[in-house]
Amino acid sequence: MITWRSIARTFQRHHAPLRAQVRQLSLLEHHSHNLLKEFKLPVPRGFLVTTPEQAKQVVSVLSKSTPSTPDSRTENQHPTDGPSMIKAQVLAGGRGKGKFNSDGQSGVRLVDSPNEAFRHATNMLGYYLTTAQTPQDGLRVDSLYIYKAVSIAQEFYFAMTFDRQRTSPVLLISSAGGTNIEANVDNLHKLYFGLSTGITDEIDAYIQAELGFSDTEMKDIHRILVQMVKLFKEKDATLLELNPLVRSGEGEFVCLDAKFGFDDMARYRQKELFGLEERSPEQEEEHQLAELGLNYVRLEGNIGNIVNGAGLAMATNDLISLHGGKCANFLDVGGSTTKEALSRAFRILKNDERIRGILINIYGGIVRCDMIAEAIVAAAAEMGGFKCPVVVRLQGTNSEKGLKLIEQSELENLVVEPEFEKAAQRIVEETPKFE
Incomplete structure (x- = not known):
């Protein structure tokens, strides 16, 4: 049977890029981070800003603090100066490889000082960012999400979605996360699980063997996976993607970016979640x-x-x-x-x-x-x-x-x-x- 989803898939392969259909709820990154935080998943401490002045003030505060995660070990670290990340808030992927029509730079930037944050925010707010997933003229950026930069030792890709052919939820994992995940699909592992059984010992053993986690690291990864299943089930998600999930230089696991999809038919019982929907x-x-x-x-x-x-x-x-x-x-x-x-x-x-x-x-x-x-x-x-x-x-x-x-x-x-x-x-x- 021909459906509009099959049409979208066909033309995405053979014709011009398709933008996501409007009936699929997507969240801006700062909403995604708040949702992860609600389910005790580790995220950096971040702030949403809409003016260059706010960006300058936030970076001034963050430069004297450390990223906050649910793990108390991070909270107890001594404050150190360091760079911050500024990320354009648009409903499109590929921001790190995109370009603004103002200065030609990307939608993800590293800044070392409040004054640098002010300068970059001035060239981002109110301008259009074009990526591989936006319309040709790009999307207007009216807000930025800023958080303390994390020293990255390794990037991983963890995602949950549904396999329609197997009629089962599936966990996708890779040791090659980040912006090049699409070029590393051969490194992607599929693990089927049940929403009632969750993450089993067999799944844990497979992940540890394939991704090389130590016993201590695997305990942290297991906690993350358990909370992912909880979020996926309770929020009627059709996609939960952590990319990248990073191991920091201090050995902590942190979710730096997340992408969600939610079942539109669950709108009636996820009113608060769907109330976050933003549209141009x-x-x-x-x-x-x-x-x-x-x-x-x-x-x-x-x-x-x-x-x-x-x-x-x-x-x-x-x-x-x-x-x-x-x-x-x-x-x-x-x-x-x-x-x-x-x-x-x-x-x-x-x-x-x-x-x-x-x-x-x-x-x-x-x-x-x-x-x-x-x-x-x-x-x-x-x-x-x-x-x-x-x-x-x-x-x-x-x-x-x-x-x-x-x-x-x-x-x-x-x-x-x-x-x-x-x-x-x-x-x-x-x-x-x-x-």
Whole structure:
């Protein structure tokens, strides 16, 4: 069966990068650290700042302290001066390899003094960070997370997720954590476990043998794994990723970064957690589309699509690509859409500055083509006409009636093309070439 998740996976492999769908809750790093702390997982002491002045003040405080973890051994260490980490707070990975449009530097920076923190914060706050996982223009950074830098002896990767084929939770571990984890998938070990049984002696023995932990270190690792299972289960997580989990120069294990995914169906019992969700105006619009029953997936081209049905959406994107175009999105209106939902869909495309052409490809089965036509005409009136070329293909239930409504509207920049392939070819020809 074709699903929107399968479409996302297919196009992530063969087309432009996909941004995570809005119905999957993700947390900013400072929220993730607070959640780890709630479950007694070791994290550095950190602060969220929104101004360069706050960044300067925080680094001044941190330079006279040590990272705080649940382990009392860290709390009792003598304060020492040292550098601090400043990390851009955006919902995207790869920040350490990304670039700001202000100074070309990354979203993760090491600073040695309060004045240096002020300078870097000035070049980060209010500017856009582009990574391999952001839109082409990047994401605006409005807050920074700052914590005392940890001396790193080794980086590990620990994650929990679900294996859908095995219908089982799985623990993923590697001795090669950090920014290059994707290049070291051969070093990744899979260990299946039960949410009721948790981390067994057999799992502990395997991890110790493969990653070379001492008996003392393994006790710390076991405590971390037990708390990971507790968090994973109690918070209805679909992903809990510690990357990196580091062994510090002092022999302590510290979670420096974490990534979460949560089951959207558990929203009703995880209200506090889902209340942390933060969205840009663009993401808010997409979320509203999802609540109206419309499936939206962002791509990186400049041709917008409004289609009904996942299979037709895939075929539409393939044909546009075949003729040399690049799609800006999937937008599936489904079989039971309304004029209100379609009007919102048009607003999404109108507000997307990347879009230079739109293809509306509807095969009327359950959905009526005349209702689609009415929504097109109403949207054009609301927007003051179409400012970019629009190609419409309507086939199926009440298609003749719908096409007549469009013809009578005499809309500019709108062309009707009944044949599927010709419609795809026409919108590519009418749309400026994507650079």
